[in-house]
Amino acid sequence: MANTFTAAAQGLPDETTLAAVIGSPIAHSLSPTLLNAAFAAAGLTWHYTAVEVAPGEAEQALNDMRSTGLGGLSVTMPHKTAVANAVDRCTETATLLNAVNCVAPQGQELVGHNTDGEGFLGGLAHDANFTVAGCRAVVLGAGGAARAVVLALAQAGANSVTVINRTAEKAQETAQLAGPIGHTGDHQSLATADLIVNATSVGMHGGPPGMPCDPTLLHPGQVAIDLIYHPLVTPWMAALKKQDIEAHNGVSMLLFQAARAFNLWTNQPAPIEAMENAVTAALEARSHTAQ
Ligand SMILES: NC(=O)c1ccc[n+]([C@@H]2O[C@H](COP(=O)([O-])OP(=O)(O)OC[C@H]3O[C@@H](n4cnc5c(N)ncnc54)[C@H](OP(=O)(O)O)[C@@H]3O)[C@@H](O)[C@H]2O)c1
Incomplete structure (x- = not known):
């Protein structure tokens, strides 16, 4: 070459x-x-x-x-x-x-x-002024982006990081990156989370259509981050905003x-x-x- x-x-x-x-x-x-x-x-x-x-x-x-x-x-x-x-x-x-x-x-x-994890934390601070230390986080997905986010959340002092993923073994493996505060969970974990991160490709331009979870399981007061940046507003983000839930995309x-x-x-x-x-x-x- x-x-x-x-x-x-x-x-x-x-x-x-x-x-x-x-x-x-x-x-x-x-x-x-x-x-x-x-x-x-x-x-x-x-x-x-x-x-x-x-x-x-x-x-x-x-x-x-x-x-x-x-x-x-x-x-x-x-x-x-x-x-x-x-x-x-x-x-x-x-x-x-x-x-x-x-x-x-x-x-x-x-x-x-x-630098993905640092990028995620920098973006979270920039967009939402969110304090990770002590928070309860749920991460949807267990691919490369999810792994970086889970590790970064644990390193930044989250109280718990729960991973939900279509393929259960990958959820387990990814949750382990957070050490003792890492768990796998199901959609019931969403109600008590402070921070919910979509790290699946669901809703991405050219990716699987739909939403990574039912948006009505979230409520105002929570912060949602969709790592997708194309489109700038995913169907999931649009539905959350309609419910007055703070939601940001992956640009930051x-x-x-x-x-x-x-x-x-x-x-x-x-x-x-x-x-x-x-x-x-x-x-x-x-x-x-x-x-
Ligand atoms: N903002 C940024 O800087 C940034 C950086 C990196 C990635 N991203 C975004 O993050 C997303 C994930 O990227 P990645 O690199 O982690 O991809 P990846 O390694 O391919 O992981 C994809 C994840 O999405 C899940 N998934 C795919 N199709 C699904 C479906 N139909 N239903 C439920 N779950 C499904 C996969 O679940 P299984 O394990 O079951 O297959 C897996 O957890 C992409 O949208 C990407 O654009 C953003």
């Missing part, structure tokens, strides 16, 4: 520091929108590009990163586990999740991070996990407002064309 991770290969001046996201499919990734807005707002000569990397070729992409001195790498489906196994070292969180979504060079080493999680990547790569605080404006504009344009 030709090395696409050079400024010259991207048609950019040599002094540009390149960062990239790898995945398959990658064409609709919002990461270039977020990170290029951040680099521009911070006045950095960095550029972020999306590179289609076929399943099984992530290790080669990491080798290319080593040889070209890429400034940073984001990793999305289907490469998160392969990259966790191919980096020199993973953070504790990425090790527990066995998934890396961000690689940052540190000296001679490539370090694998998972996306924003804050990218902000953490920016911070890891550049050692600078991320320009959140510029990133938020860029991603909001892109998502609004996308919702009009329903891509």
Whole structure:
């Protein structure tokens, strides 16, 4: 595979520091929108590009990163586990999740991070000003996103984290990430929760239609987060809002996990407002064309 991770290969001046996201499919990734807005707002000569990397070729992409001195790498489906196994070292969180979504060079080493959990907590604070410490949380779903959220909630001091999932064994495995405060449950657990997170793909554009749970099982005073950001308002969120329940989408999680990547790569605080404006504009344009 030709090395696409050079400024010259991207048609950019040599002094540009390149960062990239790898995945398959990658064409609709919002990461270039977020990170290029951040680099521009911070006045950095960095550029972020999306590179289609076929399943099984992530290790080669990491080798290319080593040889070209890429400034940073984001990793999305289907490469998160392969990259966790191919980096020199993973953070504790990425090790527990066995998934890396961000690689940052540190000296001679490539370090694998998972910024989804930090992204979720950052988004929750930004959107809902919610205090996780001591809360009772229910997470619907047990896939990659759910695992990051469950671990983050436990690390942030939740009182209990209950996982509800279609496939029971996966619910069990995911709940274990929260240690002694992690449980599996059923929809009856929803009534007593302070925070309910939809981490299933139900309601996502192009995903399974419908709602992840019956919205009438929730009540005002609770906070609901749907990790989906396309569409911006899912049928579940719309139904909750009709019942006067506070409900937010997944845009802020996306924003804050990218902000953490920016911070890891550049050692600078991320320009959140510029990133938020860029991603909001892109998502609004996308919702009009329903891509
Ligand atoms: N905002 C963000 O930054 C962000 C980041 C990551 C993901 N997400 C969103 O989070 C969602 C999950 O992503 P993921 O990467 O975790 O996906 P994933 O690993 O494929 O997990 C999908 C989850 O959805 C459940 N599910 C799928 N179809 C279902 C159905 N018809 N009925 C009930 N449950 C169903 C699966 O249950 P089973 O285990 O039974 O199959 C599983 O728990 C997606 O909508 C994605 O867009 C958002």
